[in-house]
Every structure is written in structure tokens, then in C-alpha cells.
Amino acid sequence: MAADTAILVDEATKVFTLRYHKTFKQMTVAMMRGQDLTNTFTAVDNVSLEIKQGESVGLMGLNGSGKSTLLKLINGTMRPDKGTVLTRGRIAGLIATGAGFHPQLSGRENIYLNAAIMGMSEKETARRYDEIVDFADIGKFLEAPVGTYSSGMYARLGFSVAVHVDSDIFLADEVLAVGDKPFKKKCLDKMEEIRQSGVTIVYVSHAAGSVARMCERVIVLEQGKLGFDGEAMDGIRYVKYDDDLPVDALSAGDGELGADI
Numbered sequence: 001m002a003a004d005t006a007i008l009v010d011e012a013t014k015v016f017t018l019r020y021h022k023t024f025k026q027m028t029v030a031m032m033r034g035q036d037l038t039n040t041f042t043a044v045d046n047v048s049l050e051i052k053q054g055e056s057v058g059l060m061g062l063n064g065s066g067k068s069t070l071l072k073l074i075n076g077t078m079r080p081d082k083g084t085v086l087t088r089g090r091i092a093g094l095i096a097t098g099a100g101f102h103p104q105l106s107g108r109e110n111i112y113l114n115a116a117i118m119g120m121s122e123k124e125t126a127r128r129y130d131e132i133v134d135f136a137d138i139g140k141f142l143e144a145p146v147g148t149y150s151s152g153m154y155a156r157l158g159f160s161v162a163v164h165v166d167s168d169i170f171l172a173d174e175v176l177a178v179g180d181k182p183f184k185k186k187c188l189d190k191m192e193e194i195r196q197s198g199v200t201i202v203y204v205s206h207a208a209g210s211v212a213r214m215c216e217r218v219i220v221l222e223q224g225k226l227g228f229d230g231e232a233m234d235g236i237r238y239v240k241y242d243d244d245l246p247v248d249a250l251s252a253g254d255g256e257l258g259a260d261i
């Protein structure tokens, strides 16, 4: 891997096995009828790409095209069945809202837990604790078990921890999908700051405006395969999400337009 490479995905494939029947009885009936008990599904299909340090890449594609699975291969929570995925440096980010949270622990306790999962020491977390709490801005709910949180509050806390981890690679999966408008803006501003500090960013989003603002390059997945890899605006045109919007207007916008799509 070249010295300036942050992420190297080489012919990576991830296959899931789908089980149709949950109980023994259902399985027996299905077997007697000669039906298939399982089926496989290729979520990431022979994908190769290289992302350089400091690049900010938008990962786009329809629902189910394999974006989150590819991020999980990059952050190491899943292994490819074929091919290799190499990364350089500490990875932070928010992949699934609330992943790594323990529902019975309070927001405060989960900040420490989540930060530890992302590789922060207790001392490091304590130093950044006030900033994390300020950014999440969930008030008195900080002491409540996170199992009682709304999905927006989960996202606020998770994103807040993620952006305060010192990382080399920041992975963001639909972080803006559940937040309200002021929080979306705050997240985009923070990601811009992270980007400008030289961190490599992979940003999964359907929001063309925020991708146009945040990324110079776009990768599009189509049914698990690499459909497009190139200039951000060309990628946005390629996915054609915004047939009713003038694509060129997006790059001039402040990103809020896209965040609302």
C-alpha cells in the first residue's frame, strides 16, 4: 500500500446467507416441500478502490446497494469473503445509529463506552467530555438510559462521540438522516472542520447537496458493484437523484438543500 493511501479495497466481496425459516418446524415443512432453506446474497461484489489520505469521498447508491456493508468492511466490523481491505490509522465514525451503545446505561456512561470502542482512553475521553456533551446537547437526558432515547437523540450522542475522537479516517453513514435541521447543520460544519484538518472522510449519503459541499469525489455502488468512481458532481449526476433539481446549483449551495432531500 502506497504511503499516502488511507484505504485500499482490492476485489472485495461480501456474501450474506439469508435464512427463510426461523423454527425447526418451519424448516422441516420447507424441507419436505423441497424448498430452499437458505439463499445467498452478494452485498458487495468484487469492489476495488483506493482512497488517498485527506480525500473526502461521497459513497452513494440506492437503498440496499451495499454502502453500509462496504463501510463495515473498511472499519473492520466485517471481513470480506473474498479480496482484501487495508486501512491506515485510527478509524472513527458513525455507521449504524446507536451501534456500540448499551441501552441500560446512561448517556454519560455510554459516552465513555463508545469512546473506548473507538480507541479512546478514559483520560482522553474525560478531557473531551464537556465538548462531547455540549455538541450532543441532549440536556437532562444525559443521565437517562439511552434505551429511552429517541432515534434523533441516539444519533446526536453517537455523532458527538465520533467527531471528538482523534482519527485518521472518519466514516459517516447517513449521520444526517435522523437529526433535526439545526443539528444537521452543526454536523455538516463539524465534518467540514474534520475534513479541513486533513482527515480522510467517507460519507454515505443520499443528500446530493451535502455530498457536493463535503466531497471532491463520489463512488456509486449499484447492486454491490462499483458503478461510478470520479468527480463529485459527475457522480451526483450519475445517480440522477435530482432530476428535478439543477445539479450545478448544488455545488454553489451551502449543503442544507441537499441535507433536506
Ligand SMILES: Nc1ncnc2c1ncn2[C@@H]1O[C@H](COP(=O)(O)OP(=O)(O)OP(=O)(O)O)[C@@H](O)[C@H]1O
Pocket: 016, 017, 018, 041, 043, 061, 062, 063, 064, 065, 066, 067, 068, 069, 070
Ligand atoms: N447482516 C446481514 N445479513 C443479511 N443481509 C444483509 C446483512 N446486512 C446487509 N444485508 C443485505 O445487504 C444489502 C446491502 O445492504 P447495505 O446496508 O449495505 O445497503 P446500503 O446501500 O447501505 O442501503 P441503505 O441506503 O438502505 O442504507 C441489503 O440487501 C441488505 O438486506
